Amino acid sequence: MSVRKRRWKTKEGEEREGWLADYRDQGGKRHQKLFARKKDADAFLAQAKVEVRAGVHTSESQSPTVAQAAALWLSDREANGLERATLAQYRQHVDLHINPVIGCVKLSKLTTPMVVDFREVLRSGDATLGPLGHPRSPALIRKILTSLGSLLAHAKESGKVFGANPVRELARARRAGEERGRDRLEIGRDIPSRDEIKRLLELIPSDQEPILLVAIFCGLRASELRGLRWSDIDLKFGEIHIRQRADRYCKIGPPKSKAGNRKIPVPPGVLKRLKAWKLVCPISAGTLVFPSPSGLVQHHSNIVRHILNPALMTAAIVNGDGAPKYGLHSLRHFFASWLINRTRDGGREMPLKAVQVLMGHSSITITADRYGHLFPRGDDAAELADAERKLLG
Structure with a gap:
């Protein structure tokens, strides 16, 4: 491996000079790269030596875009x-x-x-x-x-x-913390607050209520809501079993991952509303819980346009421009926050692993990265002082 000066003439006869880095990669193939300054050639060659020694060097000529x-x-x-x-x-x-x-x-x-x-x-x-x-x-x-x-x-x-x-x-x-919190989910911006959910539930029309109740208190993904069948709901014991979902093309398929195949308890109030909904639910070939009026799989956009948005507008849950403040996935975020919140604050105070299972995340890391900041923290200073006293007697 070496760096040497190179001089040449252009087609127009103009003299040029540069610094040529000459080296062989880990496979023994020779490469040359030209630089205008010697220090740039030296820096490149030093880095190339390290990469060749580690067997991880890729020359520019061999690299795809x-x-x-x-x-x-x-x-x-x-x-x-x-x-x-x-x-x-x-x-x-x-x-x-x-x-x-x-x-x-x-x-x-x-x-x-x-x-x-x-x-x-x-x-x-x-x-x-x-x-x-x-x-x-x-x-x-x-x-x-x-x-x-x-x-x-x-x-x-x-x-x-x-x-x-x-x-x-x-x-x-x-x-590691360089940008921690920049895009963190926030209550009132990305996640509906408890007061907003309460207002939504008070004013929501009865025909729009069932699907939003399940989204809020069971945390199903939009695709899982659209693919949910009556055979997946145990109305006696109050449990939903996610076995399938509908993609954006309304094609029915398996859950998003193995973890997506899960059982979710249904709160009594939601269960009561589902029993009433079953009596008037449109008939569909797949016995869907929330089909379109014609009995087909509902499109995601139709749920947002004809159910969620009108409900948000009725409850005056809007942004600064007067548009609906939240999307359908925000209700799933609320479900996660409800699982995490302390019982004295109206939540369920569940541990991280339980939240992961009910959310259907394939990894606990996903749950921690997305919702870890919502877990309540104690008085760190007081707990630290107490631990010190116990340790030192």
Whole structure:
């Protein structure tokens, strides 16, 4: 491995000079890279030595672009039989958000600071991207970065690139506290408050009540609500068993994960309302609990447009623009907060593991990352002083 000065003439006869970093990778293949300054060549070669020694170096000439890696990742997801709706969402992340901004970047040159810059473009928007340059929501940004991290991991597993995954590095930094709380779910902004839920339940029309009650007090995902059958509800013992869900195309399939197949207790008031609803529920081929008026699987947008939004407007639960303040998933967030809140505050005061099981999360880490900050904390100073006294006698 060496750095040496190189001089040459252009086609126009102009003399040029630069510094050439010459090295061999872990497979013995020779590579050369030209730099305008010697210190840049030295820095590159020093880093290349470390990566070659560790067996994780990828030369720029061998590295695919982000767009090429994304295409391979999507093909692999499709070949593995990924759910149609999920695959469509991944394609949107790639085509509408990732490729327009960083698609032409070589994976070997993609760094954590570049991912941070990419995230800032998503947050603030970029006029140079035209219609695609609008600011994205925090929730959408998280999903886009997850897709980017997944496609980078796939490229690494496939041997297309080596070294650290900059998206995962950024996630580790965030967990370490560098950006803790920036996109944290908040009561009254992302999660309806108890007073808002109380007002909603007082004013909700009777024909809109059952599905919202189940969403609020049982925490089902929208897809699980839409795919719920009467055979999945034990009206005698008050229990819902999640066995299937309906995707965005109204196709019935299995739960989102193994953890999604779960049993959820139904509060007595909700159970009473469900028994009354069963007597007037529209008939459907799949004996659905919440079918459309014609007996088909309801579209998510129809539930929001014709049930949730009118209920929120009636209860005056709106934002500064006078639009409905919450989406359907916010009711699931409320359910999680209700499980976590102390009993003296009207909650159920459940431990983290129990919350994970009832929410149907595939990992307790998901539950902790999303809702851990909602768990009540005691008087840390008083508890610390008491522990010190007990330890020291």
